[in-house]
Amino acid sequence: MRAAPVLAGALILLFAAVLVALAVGAYPVTPAMLASLLWAKLRFLPDSSTAAATVIFAIRGPRILGAILVGAALASAGAAYQGLFRNPLVSPDILGVSSGAALGAVLGIFLALPVAGIEAAAFAGGLVAVIFVYGVAAAIRGRDPVLVLVLSGVVIGSLMGSGVALMKFLADPENQLPAITFWLLGSLAAFNRSDFLPIAVPVALALLPLILLRWQLDVMTLGDEEATALGVRVRLVRISIVAAATLMTAAAVSVSGIVGWVGLVVPHIARLIVGPSFARLLPMAALLGAAYLLLVDTAARTLGTIELPLGVLTAVIGTPVFLVLLARGRRGWN
């Protein structure tokens, strides 16, 4: 399938999701009102002080940007990990990166670090987790490598999870514990303008190596020996990609908490549509991830009378998809 029209389609889908997300919610905004407000914004008129303008530009707008960034980051990171580990079943959560980043972030919250400190702790935690998981999987040779990688991810993830539980146990039950618990469920409800740069900058920084190394990553999917014989410096490429994907995951986790399954399911769907070549897969996964998370987040805040945790919704959607992928077996990675 030609990539350009399909990517344009994904962009239109994302745009439509943005419009829907702007319009729906506890305070509904009619399409006419939305159109006139956006038109005024496009002409750089000062924001009107109506309730609708406040809802759209101060509350929903930043949250929409947050959903787009988190969704795009998790899906891009998932696509990169899947190619690098030559395994379509891996993702930031399955590799334990998310729980490692969560432990780092919870530690950061516990120590009352500033946002940048929480992010750095999340990055360190995620990196430690992915190195552990890959090390364990590499040490256990001669078994089904998919199974070993997934299982070691589960094991390291649960170890990280018990670290999180310890932090919850130690946290101040009045102030810190509710914040940690709410955040661990995965949510963008608290996302505001000041959260934008701390996630946008690392995501943009991490996207750069993924974009630059997109053709090398295709060759990496053939395994170290074939890739080396084709002229790729596998160690350098692997380190760059792992660092970039882990940084993205950590940035996402540090603002949204654990939002699982996006990094697994979305790259899969993107690969179904545009094929495995990373030059097309990366933009497609990023666009679809952004649109998907935005739609799920919009559902999370509109479906019930109270807001549903985002991470719970993505898990409800992601788990059956993962099981279907597992059941389809090794040969069906397309």
Added chain:
Amino acid sequence: MSTGLGVEDLSFGYRGRIVGGPVSFAVAPGEVLCLLGPNGGGKTTLFKTVLGLLAPLAGQILLDGADTAGWNPRRRAQAIGYVPQSGAGQFPFTVHEMVLMGRTAHRGTFAAPSAADHDAADKALETLGIAALGERDWLRLSGGERQLALVARALAQEPRLLILDEPTANLDFGNQLRVLEQVRGLAAGGLAVLFSTHHPEQAFACATQVALLKDGALARIGTPNATITAETMQLLYGTEVDIVSVGAAMKACVPRAWREAR
């Protein structure tokens, strides 16, 4: 200056574990060296060392007279094309995309494939007579198609030396012949070719030289006629065979036990 591949007093193996050597041989452009030997004799380790995937424990690997020690993967890949036993691809790339990966060493690390790269991939597919497979899904190819596509990928590297590790393993009889035919054609086009096999007949069919590798050492090296004899096959595989002539130039190995059983 000698052209092609020169291997001089090479010892090969893994760090702290010598698998074989020292071995010396040379493959000139247009020549095909067929490496025969029992399983575990060191064929794959020797190939990995020549490819630069393993560092030589001692000795030299020369390409067109230049020592390849210290070459980076890109420089090696520009000179040496590699056809693995079976491609490890796990993702549904098209055959064209897979062959295009052979161009990796010819462009910058961050560069996208150019129109010339696409042309080179198409040309390689045409050379092997599988242009029609270009848009097929790699995962849905048959074993023979896959092997030919891997040869095309190595060809797209525009190498001076082509290394094929048991290129006919896992192939049916017809596909074995097709792959060997291509190997012979590529050598005729000026490539130096090094390949391993478990079938001595294949050496008669397309090799100019045969090297017998046993326990990490070169037991014999020379022309197929002089090297593949009842005596050397007994030495190599521990089984008695008769070498029978088929026509003027072709020979075949027939295990004596089979004949006596009939």
